[in-house]
Amino acid sequence: MIEELRAALADRLGPEAVSTARADLAGYEQGARYGQGRAAMLIRPADTAGVAAAVRACRVAGLPIVPQGANTGLVAASTPDASGTQVVLSLERLRGPLEIDPLDRTALVGAGVRLSALNQALAPHGLCFPIDLGADPSIGGMIAANTGGARLIRHGDVRRNLLGLEVVLADGSVLDLLNRNRKNNTGIDLKQLFVGSSGALGIVTRAVVEVHPLPRQSATALLVPRAPGDVPRLIGDLEAALGDFLSACEGMSRNAMACALRHRPRLRNPFQGGLLPGYAVLIELAASCGPDVVDLQAMLENFLAPRLEDTLADAIFGRAEDLWALRHAISDSLKEEGKVIAFDIAMPRSALPAFRAAATADLARDWPWLRVCDFGHSGDGGDHFNLVWPHDAAEPFDPACVEPVRALVYDRVVRDHGGSFSAEHGVGPYNQAYYDRYTTPDRLALSGAVKQLLDPEGRLGVVRFGSPDTTDNGATP
Amino acid sequence: MIEELRAALADRLGPEAVSTARADLAGYEQGARYGQGRAAMLIRPADTAGVAAAVRACRVAGLPIVPQGANTGLVAASTPDASGTQVVLSLERLRGPLEIDPLDRTALVGAGVRLSALNQALAPHGLCFPIDLGADPSIGGMIAANTGGARLIRHGDVRRNLLGLEVVLADGSVLDLLNRNRKNNTGIDLKQLFVGSSGALGIVTRAVVEVHPLPRQSATALLVPRAPGDVPRLIGDLEAALGDFLSACEGMSRNAMACALRHRPRLRNPFQGGLLPGYAVLIELAASCGPDVVDLQAMLENFLAPRLEDTLADAIFGRAEDLWALRHAISDSLKEEGKVIAFDIAMPRSALPAFRAAATADLARDWPWLRVCDFGHSGDGGDHFNLVWPHDAAEPFDPACVEPVRALVYDRVVRDHGGSFSAEHGVGPYNQAYYDRYTTPDRLALSGAVKQLLDPEGRLGVVRFGSPDTTDNGATP
Numbered sequence: 001m002i003e004e005l006r007a008a009l010a011d012r013l014g015p016e017a018v019s020t021a022r023a024d025l026a027g028y029e030q031g032a033r034y035g036q037g038r039a040a041m042l043i044r045p046a047d048t049a050g051v052a053a054a055v056r057a058c059r060v061a062g063l064p065i066v067p068q069g070a071n072t073g074l075v076a077a078s079t080p081d082a083s084g085t086q087v088v089l090s091l092e093r094l095r096g097p098l099e100i101d102p103l104d105r106t107a108l109v110g111a112g113v114r115l116s117a118l119n120q121a122l123a124p125h126g127l128c129f130p131i132d133l134g135a136d137p138s139i140g141g142m143i144a145a146n147t148g149g150a151r152l153i154r155h156g157d158v159r160r161n162l163l164g165l166e167v168v169l170a171d172g173s174v175l176d177l178l179n180r181n182r183k184n185n186t187g188i189d190l191k192q193l194f195v196g197s198s199g200a201l202g203i204v205t206r207a208v209v210e211v212h213p214l215p216r217q218s219a220t221a222l223l224v225p226r227a228p229g230d231v232p233r234l235i236g237d238l239e240a241a242l243g244d245f246l247s248a249c250e251g252m253s254r255n256a257m258a259c260a261l262r263h264r265p266r267l268r269n270p271f272q273g274g275l276l277p278g279y280a281v282l283i284e285l286a287a288s289c290g291p292d293v294v295d296l297q298a299m300l301e302n303f304l305a306p307r308l309e310d311t312l313a314d315a316i317f318g319r320a321e322d323l324w325a326l327r328h329a330i331s332d333s334l335k336e337e338g339k340v341i342a343f344d345i346a347m348p349r350s351a352l353p354a355f356r357a358a359a360t361a362d363l364a365r366d367w368p369w370l371r372v373c374d375f376g377h378s379g380d381g382g383d384h385f386n387l388v389w390p391h392d393a394a395e396p397f398d399p400a401c402v403e404p405v406r407a408l409v410y411d412r413v414v415r416d417h418g419g420s421f422s423a424e425h426g427v428g429p430y431n432q433a434y435y436d437r438y439t440t441p442d443r444l445a446l447s448g449a450v451k452q453l454l455d456p457e458g459r460l461g462v463v464r465f466g467s468p469d470t471t472d473n474g475a476t477p
Numbered sequence: 478m479i480e481e482l483r484a485a486l487a488d489r490l491g492p493e494a495v496s497t498a499r500a501d502l503a504g505y506e507q508g509a510r511y512g513q514g515r516a517a518m519l520i521r522p523a524d525t526a527g528v529a530a531a532v533r534a535c536r537v538a539g540l541p542i543v544p545q546g547a548n549t550g551l552v553a554a555s556t557p558d559a560s561g562t563q564v565v566l567s568l569e570r571l572r573g574p575l576e577i578d579p580l581d582r583t584a585l586v587g588a589g590v591r592l593s594a595l596n597q598a599l600a601p602h603g604l605c606f607p608i609d610l611g612a613d614p615s616i617g618g619m620i621a622a623n624t625g626g627a628r629l630i631r632h633g634d635v636r637r638n639l640l641g642l643e644v645v646l647a648d649g650s651v652l653d654l655l656n657r658n659r660k661n662n663t664g665i666d667l668k669q670l671f672v673g674s675s676g677a678l679g680i681v682t683r684a685v686v687e688v689h690p691l692p693r694q695s696a697t698a699l700l701v702p703r704a705p706g707d708v709p710r711l712i713g714d715l716e717a718a719l720g721d722f723l724s725a726c727e728g729m730s731r732n733a734m735a736c737a738l739r740h741r742p743r744l745r746n747p748f749q750g751g752l753l754p755g756y757a758v759l760i761e762l763a764a765s766c767g768p769d770v771v772d773l774q775a776m777l778e779n780f781l782a783p784r785l786e787d788t789l790a791d792a793i794f795g796r797a798e799d800l801w802a803l804r805h806a807i808s809d810s811l812k813e814e815g816k817v818i819a820f821d822i823a824m825p826r827s828a829l830p831a832f833r834a835a836a837t838a839d840l841a842r843d844w845p846w847l848r849v850c851d852f853g854h855s856g857d858g859g860d861h862f863n864l865v866w867p868h869d870a871a872e873p874f875d876p877a878c879v880e881p882v883r884a885l886v887y888d889r890v891v892r893d894h895g896g897s898f899s900a901e902h903g904v905g906p907y908n909q910a911y912y913d914r915y916t917t918p919d920r921l922a923l924s925g926a927v928k929q930l931l932d933p934e935g936r937l938g939v940v941r942f943g944s945p946d947t948t949d950n951g952a953t954p
Contacts (some may be wrong), residue, residue, distance in 0.1 A: 184823060232580045233580065288719075293719075382657060422662050423660040
């Protein structure tokens with residue numbers, strides 16, 4: 001049956017669009033961080049009509065579909081499970097259109113267009129799509145995950161910059177919600193359903209996004225607070241004074257910075273005498289006007305100078321690239337230090353210091369060798385509270401610790417602070433169990449009903465939005 | 478039966494919460510601009526539990542409910558129809574809580590809190606909720622309409638500033654979607670369904686909104702472009718250069734300004750020799766930093782000076798209050814000039830000049846005495862394309878013209894420019910027929926299904942989101 005479907009789709013979409021060869025499939029079966037399964041088939045249509053045809057054919061054949069963008073997601077939401085029955089529907093060939101309207105500051109983009117490609121096309125117009133991420137995802141995947149990133153404090157998430165969508169639904173029909181208006185309140189805003197829902201309600205094929213003037217200058221500093229508890233107040237003061245320009249506010253713990261410096265010997269250690277502080281905050285101001293109009297660097301220095309008398313132990317004005325290099329090196333370098341248990345949590349930003357202290361103390365009781373190497377978007381309450389089980393720990397890594405550690409951390413985040421167990425990575429098999437645990441029964445019921453409405457046969461995606469007691473699709477919790 | 482229900486609810490919610498007396502009901506039966514009906518009963522609960530109890534009681538009694546905030550909406554979505562069978566459920570007493578978290582820049586607000594009251598409470602913290610409107614709506618109503626306003630170009634609409642919601646559903650249950658996180662991607666974002674859906678999917682009782690630093694300075698100018706067609710390019714240039722500060726960009730036609738000046742004799746005419754140009758654009762820059770840090774006035778003057786050589790015929794730096802007074806006087810003064818046919822349209826902003834020219838020419842053919850007195854949010858493509866049939870026209874006002882005039886204008890907006898027939902006022906009985914006409918069958922079907930899911934008995938609100946062939950509630954098209 002698979003072979004029949006392959007042949008029919010090859011006829012319809014071209015032979016380059018379909019494969020069941022193991023070698024072709026391998027790259028689509030393994031996620032960027034989690035997710036490792038086996039696909040029944042790979043389909044790579046080149047346009048919306050092709051996606052719709054593929055969905056209809058899979059429906060007739062009774063096969064579940066895993067939509068996949070650039071496969072850079074971090075919760076295993078775009079890779080097949082181990083059953084070998086799921087079809088990976090890659091959107092990577094949907095690279096057209098890429099139409100930029102500079103006067104309206106909008107772009108119509110195919111789901112397979114990469115963030116970097118969009119920004120490359122926008123740059124000659126003095127514009128950018130200001131979602132700043134470590135990876136280079138496709139626009140469709142960014143919508144399915146509602147990505148955030150380091151400039152969220154200034155520009156918001158993908159949802160905030162999304163004007164219109166085209167979606168292929170589970171029945172293979174094309175729902176046209178494309179819209180180029182900044183304001184359009186003409187009924188239920190259906191496109192919102194597809195944002196951040198991991199491809200389980202529909203497959204994004206095209207989008208209209210709002211784009212923004214490219215910054216023409218920035219000013220960057222690394223701040224060392226006298227106490228981590230001072231950070232929320234510092235951010236508040238910074239916003240009150242210079243909030244028009246604040247474009248990033250990234251916290252880094254000593255452990256995280258130490259790890260980056262240890263495993264990336266070419267990184268410059270920016271601190272006086274190389275002495276790492278307990279916590280540092282990377283601040284960036286950006287403006288679309290030039291330094292002839294506004295001198296951001298002077299502005300930032302003037303703001304920080306009096307604070308060196310009280311809340312700040314130090315303020316370091318290195319080269320922006322050097323300071324960002326330290327921040328960007330953290331995530332990968334942790335892997336070289338040991339086994340990483342990664343988190344993507346958020347809470348009201350004022351709660352971060354208390355949470356960090358309490359969770360660190362909790363963990364130290366049962367796993368004293370676990371190293372808290374957290375870093376992240378302090379300005380918006382985000383924290384990649386990543387833990388490292390060092391390779392050189394007395395105890396060898398015990399995979400059985402992962403679930404109790406995650407439960408401990410998430411419980412503090414969600415129950416103590418009303419925080420989020422997935423701030424910007426979305427929901428996938430990696431955190432399905434926590435979705436099930438922390439989602440209230442009424443939200444589960446309504447989410448399940450929405451899923452049922454849009455995908456009654458449970459054919460799309462690998463996330464189960466309804467109650468774990470029901471099976472609204474083939475996902476395993 | 479009504480009397481029985483009244484008595485039971487008076488017992489449960491207090492006698493001040495229920496009335497069937499005509500005198501009490503009158504103010505709730507008449508909309509701010511459109512809508513004039515007759516209610517079976519008025520219920521004014523004081524809290525969420527009271528709203529839930531009222532909804533359950535109405536459900537048992539089989540009575541439809543019209544949720545009403547401050548009743549300032551402009552599409553008749555909060556007033557009962559003429560049947561005398563609908564219950565008005567006013568949220569005006571839900572004034573608690575109003576909890577401000579200055580460090581996190583969030584506020585937890587009861588649905589009945591007025592915009593002005595929220596801003597009054599925020600001001601001592603140096604914060605504001607930056608949705609700038611002519612009216613003083615309640616927060617619940619603002620969410621139900623997804624209001625925009627004059628500062629949308631800077632701060633977005635209500636949706637962009639909404640973090641969490643509490644909603645009473647049609648079955649009388651309370652759905653808790655309260656959330657104080659800036660980032661929280663843990664499943665389908667259900668709260669989005671209730672934003673801009675006119676109270677027809679659920680009744681907002683509390684909300685968490687993101688609030689922003691109060692501007693500490695602004696700079697305002699009235700620009701006279703040499704040709705209206707130059708306006709989009711001018712806005713683009715302004716954004717590229719000073720986009721970090723641009724907080725309003727309001728266009729005004731000569732007819733609109735003339736009408737305001739004629740009927741508001743205390744208004745200052747800001748133009749040289751009092752000569753009104755064909756079109757003028759009110760520009761505002763705002764910043765949360767003081768003039769010691771950034772001098773917005775100088776910045777704006779420097780930007781405009783070279784443009785006086787080419788695209789600009791004039792740039793007037795009057796007192797901000799005077800310039801805004803002219804803008805704000807327009808809407809009401811039109812009524813004194815004649816019978817107004819009001820519009821709330823939007824399109825990509827680059828299309829506005831062509832649309833205005835074409836629609837004006839169209840109208841002149843059949844109704845040469847109709848005066849186009851448009852004004853609005855040019856920066857985001859919004860236009861209140863209001864028409865006046867002057868009291869002193871040769872022909873007396875013919876109400877039969879209204880529908881063909883609306884159809885002509887909306888057709889140009891929607892079909893020629895992919896624009897919106899309701900940019901920021903939402904959908905209500907006033908524009909239900911146009912919702913029916915311009916919403917594609919697949920959107921109608923899915924919207925109807927969402928309505929069916931959340932309100933299967935069609936008990937909430939006065940908008941029909943499904944196909945006009947079905948009756949998903951008591952609304953008349």
